[in-house]
Every structure is written in C-alpha cells, then in structure tokens.
Amino acid sequence: MATVDVQGTKFSFSLLPLKAFSSGHYARARIEIQNEYVQYGYTVEKLLREDMEEWIFCMFRLLAGAYGREYSLNFERTGIRVDLCAHTEDGREVSREERRKQDCLMLIHLVLKSKEGGFLGGAQTFIFHRQDIEKFASAIREEFYQIFEKYARGKGKYLFAGVSPYEYKGCNYWYYDPSGKAKAGDYVWIRMGRHNREQVGFVDSVRYFSEDTAPYSPQSVKQVLGLALDKDWNKDNKDNKI
DSSP states (O other), X not given: OEEEEETTEEEEEEEXXXXXXXXXXXXXXXXXXXXXXXXXXXXXXXXXXXXXXXXXXXXXXHHTTOOSSOEEEEETTTTEEEEEEOOEETTEEOOHXXXXXXXXXXXXXXXXXXXXXXXXXXXXXXXXXXXXXXXXXXXXXXXXXXXXXXXXXXXSSEEEEEEXXXXXXXXXXXXXXXTOOOOTTOEEEEEETTTTEEEEEEEEEEEEEOTTTOSSXXXXXXXXXXXXXXXXXXXXXXXXXX
C-alpha cells in the first residue's frame, strides 16, 4: 500500500489481488482518505491494467525530467484524473537537467463516490511533491508487478525492452530488440532523447508483443543497438545525461 501524508490528509492507494478467473485486463484498487474531518474508502473496479501501468511509467518519467510542461492522465469511469507538473521558471520550460534538480508536482483529482458507485457530491485534489511521488510510485510499482507478474512476459514474436536513462529506473521507454537478447536488469546501447544521442540505458522490463499489440510498430520504433558491458557503462556514465 502506498500511503502519503498530503497537506495533513492521509492518502492511501493500494492495488488489490485479482478476482478468480480474471483475465488481468483490469486492475482493482483501494483508495482511502483520512483526516480529522473525512473517513473515506472506495474500491475502484474499472481501472484498466494498461492505464495503471502508464501512470506508473509517467510518474518515473516526471522524476527523470521527461516532461517540460504539464502532462495529464484521465482514467475514464474511475473518477480519477492525474496532472504531472514539471518545474518551470515563470511558466517557461527549463532544461531537463534543471527539471531533475528542482521540485515537481503530481495532482490527483478524485471524485468521491459511494459504495454503490454514485457520487457523494464532492471532489478533492491532492498535491504530491517530488519526495511524495518517489515514495508513491515505488510502492505502487512493487504491488503492480507482484499482481501482474504472469502477464509481464507477454505474447508474440517481437521483444520490446523498457529502458530508462542514466541514474533513473522505472521510466520504461519501449525499444524493439531485434536480437531478442535483452533481459530486465541489463544495460543496453540505445539512442535516446530529442538529439537521438547514442548512450547506455537500463532495462526496466522486457515483454513480447505481436505486431497488433506492440506499443509501436517494430519497423519504425527505436531499437536496442546491443548489450552494454560493464566497461561500456563505466565509460559512458560521465556524459550519459539527456
């Protein structure tokens, strides 16, 4: 369970075990809010697994400075919207390196619902700072992979590697690996960032897809160039910042 104290309110979010015979298409979550005025709990049944996974990836990408401006996620039928806000200066976008040094925000907008699924007539917004996001994202990612471990390998002939930039893990940018050799925990050579610079990245996860289910077309997406040795990593890490 991810529990964060947000402006004097205890906010908890936990992914629940799947129901018997579940296909794994949906994720179930429990949300609880507690302060001196509110005692609220609600189980979200209609949260898509793909949406939950995207939320996790996006939190780590925010921490890694990937977003120069606000980026939003809206989960239909759940009453949850998430705004990811990077550091700016007077509304102007700053460099990725500066964004990594400064605070960032995640706003969770939550429509309060009754046990029967109806509206209680209110909504609340919870503001998470960088340290809150780090704690929240790490806890949710751990729960997610425990619950969906058997779905993580995927099906199909195309192996995609989820890769993060230097010093960051969990971003999971998808790259096609034509060699089929990449494994979670490996370091690989890839081209990353707006300048498409060749560098070493960390493999967060790997998954097989068919051409129809792949996140990107295997013919056009960026590819893993090859596995990186320890000496490659040590040599490259001084400048491996995008």
